[in-house]
Amino acid sequence: xxxxxxxxxxxxxxxxxxxxxxxxxxxxxxxxxxxxxxxxxxxxxxxxxxxxxxxxxxxxxxxxxxxxxxxxxxxxxxxxxxxxxxxxxxxxxxxxxxxxxxxxxxxxxxxxxxxxxxxxxxxxxxxxxxxxxxxxxxxxxxxxxxxxxxxxxxxxxxxxxxxxxxxxxxxxxxxxxxxxxxxxxxxxxxxxxxxxxxxxxxxxxxxxxxxxxxxxxxxxxxxxxxxxxxxxxxxxxxxxxxxxxxxxxxxxxxxxxxxxxxxxxx
Ligand SMILES: [Zn+2]
Numbered sequence: 001x002x003x004x005x006x007x008x009x010x011x012x013x014x015x016x017x018x019x020x021x022x023x024x025x026x027x028x029x030x031x032x033x034x035x036x037x038x039x040x041x042x043x044x045x046x047x048x049x050x051x052x053x054x055x056x057x058x059x060x061x062x063x064x065x066x067x068x069x070x071x072x073x074x075x076x077x078x079x080x081x082x083x084x085x086x087x088x089x090x091x092x093x094x095x096x097x098x099x100x101x102x103x104x105x106x107x108x109x110x111x112x113x114x115x116x117x118x119x120x121x122x123x124x125x126x127x128x129x130x131x132x133x134x135x136x137x138x139x140x141x142x143x144x145x146x147x148x149x150x151x152x153x154x155x156x157x158x159x160x161x162x163x164x165x166x167x168x169x170x171x172x173x174x175x176x177x178x179x180x181x182x183x184x185x186x187x188x189x190x191x192x193x194x195x196x197x198x199x200x201x202x203x204x205x206x207x208x209x210x211x212x213x214x215x216x217x218x219x220x221x222x223x224x225x226x227x228x229x230x231x232x233x234x235x236x237x238x239x240x241x242x243x244x245x246x247x248x249x250x251x252x253x254x255x256x257x258x259x260x261x262x263x264x265x266x
Contacts, residue, residue: 029071036070043070046088047095050151053230054095056258061102068107069094075108076115083119083144092151093117093142096161100169100226103252106181109168114139120146133160135167137176150227157209157232158224166226167219187250194246195221209239230255 036043043066047054057065072094080089093115101107112135120143132146142164150159172179173188202208202215209232214224228236229247233255237244248254 032071032074033067036067039070040066043091046091050088050092051095051099052153053099053258056261065095065098065102068098068102072097072108075110075113077113079114079116079139081116081118083117085117089117089144090115093147093161096147096151096159097165097168099230100162100165100251101181104181104184106172106179106184108179109140109165109172110179111172111176112140112168116141117147118143120144133164135164135171140164140168150231153231157211157235158227159231160227162230163223163227166223170219170222183252184250191246191250194242195225198240198243209235233259 040063044062047066047069054062054065069091073090076090076094078085078090078093097109098107116139118141133140133142135141142161146155146160149155150161150163169184173181173185196218198208199215199218199221202210202212202221210221210224210228214221225243225247229244229251233244236247237256
């Protein structure tokens with residue numbers, strides 16, 4: 001009899017765990033949504049001023065985008081090292097993460113609780129060359145100077161924030177496996193069918209639009225592909241059409257189509 005009760009209790013916990021967590025998340029988001037509405041205008045002012053990507057979205061998508069950015073920021077602890085904290089910093093960092101994952105279901109990078117904002121290039125660990133940003137088990141690290149240059153489009157073809165968020169997205173899906181996005185994981189195999197041969201050709205000395213750094217290892221190839229996809233989509237589709245298409249299906253975003261829709265609407 002006792003065994004049956006224990007079995008039923010354990011079974012009940014296992015079966016109910018999913019729906020209870022879902023219900024809790026639903027209530028949490030509902031409560032946060034009200035708080036978000038009070039701040040939406042502020043978020044909009046900051047994001048619209050800096051992010052071209054955001055300005056190309058429809059009004060409904062902008063609303064969804066900002067709420068995601070709000071929840072992302074809320075879920076992180078931001079640390080400022082040798083840099084003076086300003087209100088726009090965590091909002092823009094959250095917005096860049098949301099840009100990358102906007103058409104995916106999962107977007108919180110739940111493994112990472114801490115984001116470190118540093119002044120400029122910094123030294124890390126035993127490496128002698130300065131870092132602009134990196135991601136490891138302890139958090140996401142970004143140099144503010146490089147981050148804001150990327151956001152403002154001052155560094156053609158590269159965007160350090162998107163690059164590091166690319167690493168973080170791969171991390172939660174493949175390394176910590178704590179926030180797996182079904183579509184992303186499944187489609188990544190198809191992405192690799194296209195991307196691996198390009199990466200291998202780079203290791204054999206072939207040059208292309210992605211630049212030498214993308215040939216360092218497959219992690220960097222992925223992160224650089226993210227940057228170029230968002231920052232230089234027309235050139236990428238022209239030079240590397242298969243990689244552009246693979247990236248587009250993987251992230252469920254077609255940046256060139258977004259540009260065209262915007263032109264038609266203008
Ligand atoms: Zn990298």
